[in-house]
Amino acid sequence: MKKSKLRNAEELFFRGVMIISSSVIGLALFLILWSIIKRGLPALSWDMLTQTPKGGFYFGKEGGIANAIVGSLYLASGATLLAMILGIPVSLYMNVNLHKRKKLVNSIRFLLDVMWGIPSIVYGAFGFTFMIYFGMHSSLLAGILTVTLFIIPIMIRSIDEVLMSVPKGLMEASYSLGSTQSETSYKVFLRQCISGVTTAVLLSFGRAIGDAASVLFTTGYTDHMPTSLTQPTATLPLAIFFQMSSPIAEVKERAYASALILTVLILFISIIARIISTRYQKHKIKI
């Protein structure tokens, strides 16, 4: 009797903790979105989306942040693409070719996890030192390379995590049909994990487009539309940062509008990625 009372209390306690922590997270998310929408929406205008900053933009005059939107899209797409091109083969190699080398693969995983944990400002600083060494100026290209470096552990490890769940029987089925290792990788494993790959791409893109610290020194900032890989390029996180640090109230509001644009952009890309992944997921073998 006593015991069951204790168990009930325990159950109640953990359920309480769960409910409280979920509500805190939910509330925090809601408040963030609410403040962005509440303060950003009134300041949002067509000009913000389509104009580059004119002379007095940062003092509250006309203009927009089209250059930062385009710059951010270039930067994040370029870095995500590069990270995919490097990351997909590496994660497949870890799970198919190095399948028997558990210890080696686990060390690689550990290293990547450490890299994942390094703050982006460190990548920024690293990229910056590198640029100085080669006499490069801050540019879209330097930014793309730095951000690629910074999202590649995210890309590899999140794809790796889904590849790890491919059943051994599927691997054996593939080899027993006479597949080579690369056929097993690209025709079987990759297809089985297509939704996981989409998630990984999405996660990486989100990190790439939202990060300010890694692009601060490497990509630089300008008021012009990006036209070349070798020119400095504006990005949304920095646009938000600069507007937010302005003492002028109007400009501050525009920072919220810019944050809203960034949020909607990420939301939009998430939805597209989900649609793509469900289209391909239907062939996944359920275990």
Place this chain on the structure above:
Amino acid sequence: MSGKPKIIIKDLNLHFGKQHVLRNVTANIPEKQITVILGPSGCGKTTLLKTMNRLTDLYPNVKLDGSIHIGNDDILHTKKDITEIRRHMGLLSQRPYPLPMNIFNNVAYGLRISGRKSKKYLKPRVKHYLEMANLWEEVKDRLHDSASSLSIGQQQRLCLARGLSVDPDIILADEPTSALDPLSSEVIENKFVELKSQYTIVMVTHSLQQARRIADYVIFMYLGEIIEQGPAKEFFNTPKQDLTKKYIKGLFN
């Protein structure tokens, strides 16, 4: 012995790390017959089957000695490409693992990777193998559906069609009916009996009844060793070893 041997296994020993899993296994598997590997679970049946197409390569810490001759090659020591050797064997596993693609592509996969890619060639081939596996009638209107939308029994027949498509001469099957309903099991069993005129079939089972129904040749294993082997009639009617007698009477698991 009965019939010409297709697979000749000699002094095969396999260790998983320190565990001695196959002990001095020697057997001749007759051509174009159904050989059944019998034994209680954990005795090494699956492992023995996997050595025959070297799926044991996929496990770390495996030590293999001895030889397995198929045709003129000792497949354990050959310089030939292992993928080439595997193409001459179909595999059915305990539960079906269709490939993550549609039904048509599952059967076409093996043909495509061996270089036969034209749709014109593939279409009749796919139909042919699906018919061989008694699946065509059920799937002919949904060839572009995902393989995972089929029932487990249908999936196993799809895996059979897929295995046959590479035109093997050996079919390896590891308890292929243990996850299936009685009806699908029967289809697979009957199919094996039908197919043995063209293929050498090696099937693992732990079901005595199934072995009695379809085996031509029986290999009985216990704790990694072959206790007794021989043509099915002799094996079931006049077993020589005490362990075999006990097993046939159903005295252990």
